[in-house]
Amino acid sequence: MTDLTSADQQLRQLISDGKSGRLLIIGGGITGAATFAKAAAAGFEPWLIEQNDFTSGTSSRSSKMLHGGLRYLAQGDIAIVRESAREINWFRQHLPQHVKPLAYVFIHQPGKVPSPWLFDKVLSGYDLLTHNKRHHRLTQSEIKLLLPQLTKHDFDANLFYDSITDDCALVLSLLQTGVKYGGLCANYLKVTKVQRPDSTSIVTLTDTINGTSEQIECDFVINATGAWAGQLHPPKQATIKPVRGSHITLPFWKIPTAVSIAFSHPQDGRPVYIYPWAGVTVVGCTELVHQPSLDQCPTISLAEQQYLLAAVNHLDWQHTFSSDDIIATWAGVRPIISKSTDLSDLNHEPRKHQIWQQPGMISIAGGKLVSAMPMANDILTAAAKQKSWIFNPNQQLELSCFVPPNSPKLLRDVISSSAIKNLGDLLLRRSRLGLTMGVALKQHQTSIAQLCQQYLHWSEQKFEQQWQQYWQHWQQSYSSAVSLDQQNQATLSEPAGDNDLIQKTTHAAPQQSDIPQLNH
Structure with missing residues (x-):
């Protein structure tokens, strides 16, 4: 069972x-x-x-990337690189439906660290430790082939591989x-x-x-x-340090990339990734100490969102991206264990x-x-x-595979068999539609209602309550961040009507501590 x-x-x-x-x-x-x-x-x-x-x-709020530990190799942590590579291979073998290889193109910017020569040496060491000989320096024609959506290609770049997943x-x-x-x-x-x-x-x-x-x-x-x-x-x-990482999703048709585009942020040199996932393009991520209570759902701050948009617009696209292009956002808090109580340096x-x-x-x-x-x-x-129990860590494990609801039949099966208690369970975690469709899901209210009433046995009244609660939660935790001035203006100019199921945003105004200023 x-x-x-x-x-x-x-x-x-x-x-x-x-x-x-x-x-x-x-x-x-x-x-x-x-x-x-x-x-x-x-x-x-x-x-x-x-x-x-x-x-x-x-x-559910990770980057969706399974890293082999390239970042940790640069810090000299060879053990964690080997462990990460071993575990990625294990997941690829046992859950190939959910853990897939992803090509990364690292763009080198003139005068910025790392240099193409140094990065190539690091990748050689990475390949040696991970038993993966697939990295190489890209030629100009290869760069244009892999990144045709950019209007300029006057840079050096390296190609290497890691993995992507549905967390x-x-x-x-x-x-x-x-x-x-x-x-x-x-x-x-x-x-x-x-x-x-x-x-x-x-x-x-x-x-x-x-x-x-x-x-x-x-x-x-x-x-x-x-x-x-x-x-x-x-x-x-x-000390358990709660560290927040935030992401934004953009329409795939505006950045149709088959690879993860990696480069250093122009403000602080931190690595930024623009990559394909579940039919959208993801940009991430930030890294800063999370100050709000863990009892509250973490949300992206306006400063983080502007930071990620600045990273996207640093490259030469045919389109300049703004908050209007954002489908959804997410922010996750992970624990870093430290003997130090100093929260200023996470690197x-x-x-x-x-x-x-x-x-x-x-x-x-x-x-x-x-x-x-x-x-x-x-x-x-x-x-x-x-x-005094007997436990063998090397015991073979035959994994079951959760099948995402990518068809009407699979959706019905998932609704019936995956312990769904509310709409967020269905739309944000069993499916990822809340992250990949955003407010466009409002168009499918009738279809979603029919499924929930039939397979979860919800009354019409319960579904209506769940629908409103879902959109309030989505707006607070997964929507594009806006300033307090924009919130107030929206509240004054667009009073909610009977059919307006999405509550106006409640993102807090950014504090100085929210502005990502960390360097790798």
């Missing part, structure tokens, strides 16, 4: 009946899902719970794998307290939809909540994950999307040591 809806219902029934669990995993992102799959395959009968929707945190599909595939091996998972259940009066943990859960609470007993708890890990179990000798902070523990509970944070399986191995090895 790989039906997440059935697994959700079974787990909720066990909790309601007062049943005890063996292993409880908190967090439905990539780390929790990988740990869930490995634990289930090992026979640990894990339960996984997520306070919102599966992948709704950092794991949500990756997580959902791992969750389905865990269910297939006997695990159970449920979304919209929040852990509010963990007590351990003796050899068993007592965990208080709150249903974040209806507000009801339950207590369960379990032998062991794994806290895999990423940037939120410190709220439940703070590390004693380190030299290690991206390696860290584990901390107490009797009956282990927490993990840090790491990267591509490192999910090694992180799962490390945390389960530590848990097995505490509990």
Whole structure:
């Protein structure tokens, strides 16, 4: 069985009946899902719970790129380069539908670091470590062939390869794998307290939809909540730094690129990528310390959006891009674990994950999307040591594959079987239509209503409520950022009518601390 809806219902029934669990995993992102799959395959009968929707945190808001670690090679971190390359190859072999090679063209700007010669040497080392001999310097004719949409090609460039993915599909595939091996998972259940009066943990859960609470007993708890890990179990000798990365999506027909165009931002030299994904063109990303509360959905700031548009317009297109061209945005917060409390410099902070523990509970944070399986191995090895369980990190895993709803039949199947509780689950994470269509989805209200009423058994009134809530959430968290002056002007000049389901934007005005000024 790989039906997440059935697994959700079974787990909720066990909790309601007062049943005890063996292993409880908190967090439905990539780390929790990988740990869930490995634990289930090992026979640990894990339960996984997520306070919102599966992948709704950092794991649905990544760059969608699986890097082999070129950035870390430049910093001298050879171990993480080797690990990243190994894990990319593993995902390509086991989930080729969701992890695909992507060509990168790095544009060299005169007088900017790195020089073509130096970058070529770095790529040679990268190829050696990753067993990939595919990079080379591009000729002028090759540059024109790969980047025909640019009006000028008077620059040097290198070609190399990494990978692209659908981060949500990756997580959902791992969750389905865990269910297939006997695990159970449920979304919209929040852990509010963990007590351990003796050899068993007592965990208080709150249903974040209806507000009801339950207590369960379990032998062991794994806290895999990423940037939120410190709220439940703070590390004693380190600081969890929440770091925000923001992206914008543009119409593919305006930048029809088959490769990821990489170059240094003209303001601060940070790498910027313009790349194809799911039928749109993505531009990203920023990197700055996230100051707002983690209880609020992260959003792109106006300063970040202007920063990314400035990067796009630095290249020579036939079109000058503005906020009017933006289909959607997203911002994600990832945890960086550091022994320093200084938040001013992120460039030299290690991206390696860290584990901390107490009797009956282990927490993990840090790491990267591509490192999910090694992180799962490390945390389960530590848990097995505490509990005297037998765990083999080299056990073969037969992955299930979440199939994105790219046809009416698949859409019906996904709606029925993937634990959808609200429209955001469907439009932002099971499908990615909220990111790739934006407000154009309003044209399909009737079709979406019919699907939800038929397969989720929603009444017309419930769908109408969900529709309004979805667009309010989308406008707050996924729309183009605007200034306070624009918000006020829109509110005065365009009062909302009965049929205006999209609320006016509520993006906050940018603060000085929001302006990305970090260098790689």
